[in-house]
Amino acid sequence: xxxxxxxxxxxxxxxxxxxxxxxxxxxxxxxxxxxxxxxxxxxxxxxxxxxxxxxxxxxxxxxxxxxxxxxxxxxxxxxxxxxxxxxxxxxxxxxxxxxxxxxxxxxxxxxxxxxxxxxxxxxxxxxxxxxxxxxxxxxxxxxxxxxxxxxxxxxxxxxx
Numbered sequence: 001x002x003x004x005x006x007x008x009x010x011x012x013x014x015x016x017x018x019x020x021x022x023x024x025x026x027x028x029x030x031x032x033x034x035x036x037x038x039x040x041x042x043x044x045x046x047x048x049x050x051x052x053x054x055x056x057x058x059x060x061x062x063x064x065x066x067x068x069x070x071x072x073x074x075x076x077x078x079x080x081x082x083x084x085x086x087x088x089x090x091x092x093x094x095x096x097x098x099x100x101x102x103x104x105x106x107x108x109x110x111x112x113x114x115x116x117x118x119x120x121x122x123x124x125x126x127x128x129x130x131x132x133x134x135x136x137x138x139x140x141x142x143x144x145x146x147x148x149x150x151x152x153x154x155x156x157x158x159x160x
Contacts, residue, residue: 003119003160004033007153008043011126013100015083015116016160022072022115025085025094029115032065032096033155043150045099047142048131053086053099054152061086065096069113076114078105081124083116102131119160 006013017026032038038054044061045053057063071091078084082101085094094113101108118124130150138145 001160002030002157004030004116005156005158006038007156008126008130009151009153010129011122013123013126014119015100015123016119017083017116018074018076018114021074021076022113024069025072025113025115028065028067028069028096029083029098030157034157036155037065037096038152038155041152043130043146043152045144046131046133046135046146046150047102047144048135049103050105051099051101052127052130052150053097054150055086055097057096059149061097063096067095068092069094072113072115073110074114075110078108078112078114080104081118081127082114083118084108084112084114087112100127102127 003016019026042059043052043054044059078101086097086099087094134147135143136145137143
């Protein structure tokens with residue numbers, strides 16, 4: 001089984017996948033990671049106590065990747081370290097943007113396609129450090145835009 005390591009200036013985060021729960025989402029994420037799509041992008045939305053979101057090619061939350069995915073809602077709970085796909089109000093609009101939960105968020109369960117989980121304590125430490133960066137309101141009413149960019153330096157795919 002494959003896993004992805006997300007390399008940031010705050011440290012690395014390694015995520016394992018749930019191909020039995022969301023096979024299209026796992027395949028899409030691995031394909032984008034292997035192609036270098038995510039390298040150099042940012043975590044553009046960070047809400048302490050909720051989640052960090054990245055993977056937008058525009059860096060604003062408005063960009064798409066090369067394909068749209070049909071929802072693969074499943075029974076995986078959105079808890080600390082869960083990897084899930086961001087989307088618009090259209091359940092079948094997930095593309096390239098993803099988020100990682102900083103805490104339990106059961107109100108997302110069955111509404112977003114969870115497809116992975118952080119695999120180790122060092123990765124959780126990195127996740128939590130990113131969750132504590134200083135943010136500002138980007139004009140949405142939410143304190144979520146990092147004052148300093150939080151880059152995804154590189155994603156590396158390897159066998160677990």
